[in-house]
Amino acid sequence: MAKKDKRPARPKAETPKGFRDYFGAEVSERKAMLDAIGQVYERYGFDPLESSAVETVEALGKFLPDVDRPNEGVFAWQEEDSGWVALRYDLTAPLARVYAQHRNDLPTPYRRYAMGPVWRNEKPGPGRFRQFYQCDADTVGAPSVAADAEICAMLSDTLEAVGIERGDYVVRVNNRKVLNGVLEVAGLLDPADPQAHEAERGIVLRAIDKLDRLGPDGVRALLGEGRKDASGDFTKGAGLGDAQADVVMGFMQATRDTAEETLAQLRALVGASVIGTEGVDELATIAGLLAAQGYGPDRILIDPSVVRGLGYYTGPVYEAELTFEIMDEKGRPRQFGSVAGGGRYDDLVKRFTGQAVPATGVSIGVDRLLAALIAKGRVAHRGKGPVVVTVMDRTRMADYQKMATELRDAGIRAEVYLGNPKNFGNQMKYADKRESPLAIIQGEDEAARDVVQIKDLILGAEIAQSASLEEWKANPAQTEVPRGDLVATVRRMLGDA
Amino acid sequence: MAKKDKRPARPKAETPKGFRDYFGAEVSERKAMLDAIGQVYERYGFDPLESSAVETVEALGKFLPDVDRPNEGVFAWQEEDSGWVALRYDLTAPLARVYAQHRNDLPTPYRRYAMGPVWRNEKPGPGRFRQFYQCDADTVGAPSVAADAEICAMLSDTLEAVGIERGDYVVRVNNRKVLNGVLEVAGLLDPADPQAHEAERGIVLRAIDKLDRLGPDGVRALLGEGRKDASGDFTKGAGLGDAQADVVMGFMQATRDTAEETLAQLRALVGASVIGTEGVDELATIAGLLAAQGYGPDRILIDPSVVRGLGYYTGPVYEAELTFEIMDEKGRPRQFGSVAGGGRYDDLVKRFTGQAVPATGVSIGVDRLLAALIAKGRVAHRGKGPVVVTVMDRTRMADYQKMATELRDAGIRAEVYLGNPKNFGNQMKYADKRESPLAIIQGEDEAARDVVQIKDLILGAEIAQSASLEEWKANPAQTEVPRGDLVATVRRMLGDA
Missing domain, CATH: 3.40.50.800 (Anticodon-binding domain)
Structure with a gap:
């Protein structure tokens, strides 16, 4: 009989599932990139903010406790003196809490940037970790779209500062209000009865959000009767008639060679809609401000085909895309794609204070942008050994x-x-x-x-x-x-x- | 009767208890200091490491689960796929896990530095928060005390790099092995029976750890029969006879004008003790290496009165102290005191792998050092507004x-x-x-x-x-x-x- 081993089992030397460590150059390269970004943000008058990593679940919102354990998507636990608390899952929810808590001491408008890890309790996968960096800049308390234009200009400067050459990126700008105008024209949004057609609008928003993946035909099918995918699964559509669907498709395909032409196209589409016209005017103001500062369409573009986040934001929406090609896992060339996105969200602070506070901001995908810089050979030589x-x-x-x-x-x-x-x-x-x-x-x-x-x-x-x-x-x-x-x-x- | 308010209660805009946010200059100043520290560490060949903030409770050690909820001192919670996990409470426990996990890919010796927040689930107090920064540098896998000397030199360079002038600080070095030799001479440690006198040694270690607070007389009382404090509470002593207590006191008071004299004093104290002589030899080696590199007693001092951490470390122990005066809360001048400490701990990795791995390292008190720089006016002007x-x-x-x-x-x-x-x-x-x-x-x-x-x-x-x-x-x-x-x-x- 084998002698029983009475020594206590040794602990496993492993991170929890979905976590990882970063060594040497991985840390230095990310730091150098974030330092360069921070310098641009500082030059634009943004101030750093480092909020606590732990927040009350109540303050984080979104994931409110409706079950015993409110950790759907977040890492949450209960503390005797603070109740349910959680690790922050992004840098925007903490900003809302910080602004509501400290608004009497903060300048208005409050321009802040934040860089740091966030935590998501999601299924980890290849390249998907439960702790990763975000890098955000937001302006709180500025109702004017000059704040949105400023962030687009800053985003353009930032990409060039970290090493993305002009011509290798473009910042695209759209506006949720224009979409609302389009929905009005298509008979899916009634200013007098905003609740009506909510279900169809939900389907439309989800459909256009898939433009990148499904292409125009796929989206068109989802606007109409529905769509059968390659596996044979059928997704029910919004049931729009051809004329209605044409209007929505026309919005996404309204991009022309110049901002003027695109704006004219949109103005025609939204017709007499008040909210739609307001949205087109905002885009025109943004285009004008940027042109005056020398940010031409080679850097920043009015582009209604940017649809990501239109369901979340309430005004201007922007996205930075890298336009050069890299090889995918299978050796096929593909555009690098999006590395940053943001927009205006005017009711973030309201849940704390009851007052609507305008806010607009951008979040840079730190890991994606760093991967782009490495792909382009724009990070300092790795072999900086002693x-x-x-x-x-x-x-x-x-x-x-x-x-x-x-x-x-x-x-x-x-x-x-x-x-x-x-x-x-x-x-x-x-x-x-x-x-x-x-x-x-x-x-x-x-x-x-x-x-x-x-x-x-x-x-x-x-x-x-x-x-x-x-x-x-x-x-x-x-x-x-x-x-x-x-x-x-x-x-x-x-x-x- | 008042109309009942049916709106849901607004969430409170507050951090959890014991947490805080850092704004603008607070973030920039800390970053500038850490950047300056990192540059010195890099120059010494140390590589950055950023380990995950979340660790399994098992890997963290120290706080092993012996109750339902193993969160004594840490923030811990249970995950379905990882069991009990916790936020790291320092940067040393994660280093042990990282080294054990990745030792085949890491160079040996492995010099690494780490900077970042750690979390403690302790009662918050004025200036005491549950999330704060640590900044560590450690060498794993180097048995030679040349590694300890190197860290002392690096600590000296670091303090000067962030803005503490030569003459305003001193790095003091002691050695646990010398204390062991002293305990042997005092009859409190028998190499043939290491378990004997363990209780008395515990009291002695706790007593000398209080030298700063109680002064020599207080420690002496605790080495003997015991001590009654101002409130009348009595603390039982180690019960040492006068001759025994003299030997221990002699150790703490062995500091002389030059390293040679101090070492001679210690050598006499440890007499024939093998471990004690080894400790004195190590201190002599450290003093010699540092002198050869130009680090004289104006910067680094062999000083047996450094007793903090002697219970934890297994070899050389070092501490950086700022020697200039500041005003305390009551307007009285006092020495600024300790801003960094460390030493050799040779069994950190053993619990994972079964093999003893020598390690030595230092931890800088980020908040304290920053406070010192602010007190000395050594941080960049705060009014760097746009x-x-x-x-x-x-x-x-x-x-x-x-x-x-x-x-x-x-x-x-x-x-x-x-x-x-x-x-x-x-x-x-x-x-x-x-x-x-x-x-x-x-x-x-x-x-x-x-x-x-x-x-x-x-x-x-x-x-x-x-x-x-x-x-x-x-x-x-x-x-x-x-x-x-x-x-x-x-x-x-x-x-x-």
Whole structure:
């Protein structure tokens, strides 16, 4: 019989499901991007805000407790002194709470930006994690669409600041009010009886939200009788007549070569609708403000085909799209697509205070934008490892540390190998894992002659792959210099790299 | 009878108890400090790590589930697919999990730094919050005390990099092994029977940990029969005889003018103890390495009076103290005190893998160090508000936006007032709340003459406080310049500020 093991089981070294860790360059690259974004936001007068990661479920809204455990989509738990609390699932709900709580101390309008992790209790999948970064900028308390125009201009500046070239992106602007006008013309929205046709409008909104995925024909089918998908499943449509459906389709396809032509097209579509005309006027104001500041259609475009979020926002809606192609998983080229979106939502704070407060803002998809920068080679070289000072004689540690200190004092990233120095091969493997550009070597012989060897590890790796025996023997990757020339030589070699 | 209000109650706009939000300069100043710290850490070859905020309770350790709800001190809850999970309460426990999980992919030694919020489910108090920042640097897998010396040097560099001048701080180094040697000499630790005298050693460790608070006499009393505090409460002592207590007290009071003298004193105290001698040798090695790198006793000191954490760490222990005075709440001067501490803990990873992995690291008290910088006036001026372009004529919004754009393109923080422009006084109040240095004004008259008024709000505020009527009339705080000179004038005026 096997002896029973009485030791307590060891804990598993694992993150909870759907969580991950970020190492070295992953952290640095994201930080560099967020720093560049923050600089643009600051220049526009936006102030940073870091709200608490934990909120009361009541303040978060959206996920109100209607069952024993109100954690549908959020990570929530109960505290004796605060009741149900949860990790924030975005940066907008906390902004509403912060503004309502501190509105007497905050300037109005209040321009704020926020960057940080949010948590979603959703099924994790490939590339989908339960903790991820968001990066938002919002203006609270500014009713004028000048605030929306400003955020579109800022978004354009931001994309260029992080390394997306002009021509590789476009910010598209639409307006929910224009859609409302279109719905009015199509007989689906009656200003005198706003509740009527609510069900059909819901189907219409869901249908146009699928324009990207289903294309115009698919959306058209959903506006009419319905649509059968590839698997044979049938989705019931809104039951619109041809004339009604034409009006809605006309809205999404109203984009023309210039803002003027597009606006004229929309103005014709919304006809006598008051809300629709207001929406077209707002778009015209935005286009005018942006043109005056030099943001032409090469950067920001009035484009009614932007339909994402039209169901959520109450006025202007905007989306930034990267227009260059990348290869998908199957090696087929496709447009990179959306990296940021936002719009105006005028009743966010109302649930706290009873007063409607106008607000407009944008959220950047941090992971997607970072992926785009990496795809375009716009992040700093990943191999920024330290210069490694190797240890040939452990009794001379102080000398090696002194070399590292001198290098650091010259602003060069450097470290002494602190593992067991016995096996020199391990030191080289370590330097390789650290992506070190150079290794410093000083054994007994070199110390006696007051020199150091500097090994170029990048060149060394290249030579190892392709060198002839003669090249190998010549060993151009290793240089001997006087000890006193260490810093100057390293600096020159790194500069060359 | 009052009519019953049937509207649902509005949610309270409040953070959960013990949490807070950070605004504007609070965020920027902390970020600037952490960025400066990160740069030093990078230069020493440390790599950033951002682990997940949520960990399994099992992996966090320390707070193992022994009751229904294992949230003693942590925020914990149960997930269907992960069991009990919790928000991390520090950055060391996650490091142990990360290293155990990824050790095959990580270099050894692994130098990493981490900065971010941690959460404690403790009673909040004045200045004590349930979410706060930590900033740690650790070296995992380096058995040599060269790793400890390196962290002490890095800590010294870090303090100077963020703005603490040399002479205003000292890093003190002690060693748990020396204390073990002292306990051996005092007859409280028997290498042949390590369990014996455990209770007395516990009392001794707790007593010396109170040196700062109770002073030598208080500690001495606790080493002997016990101590009665001001309220009359009696704390039982370790019951040491005079000779035993003398040895322990001698350890804490062994600090001399030079490292050599202190080490000689310690060497005499530990006598023939093997572990004690090893500890003194380690301190001698650290002192030697640091001296060779130029870190003299004006920066890093061998100091056996550092006792905080001696119960937790297994080898060298270090602490950074700010030596300048500040005023306490009652206006009395006191030393600022400790802002960072750390040491060697060699069994952190063992609970996961069964193998002991040497580790040493430091944690900076982010809030305390930031408070010190603010007290010393070493943070960038807080009034970095934007230039505010006021709106005198709302139909000319595009012209105002263009001014802001030009200023931003010149790298100047600027914004257009986006509230209701009707009341000019409100615009000035807004600029004041934003701590704006300058306001730009262009009404109908100025537009016709193609000029702008630039109002110096900082000078204006000074004049408003102290000016005579003549000075007031001369209005030196307001300048009229040609529209074309806007950017150059603003730049000059901000440069002067």
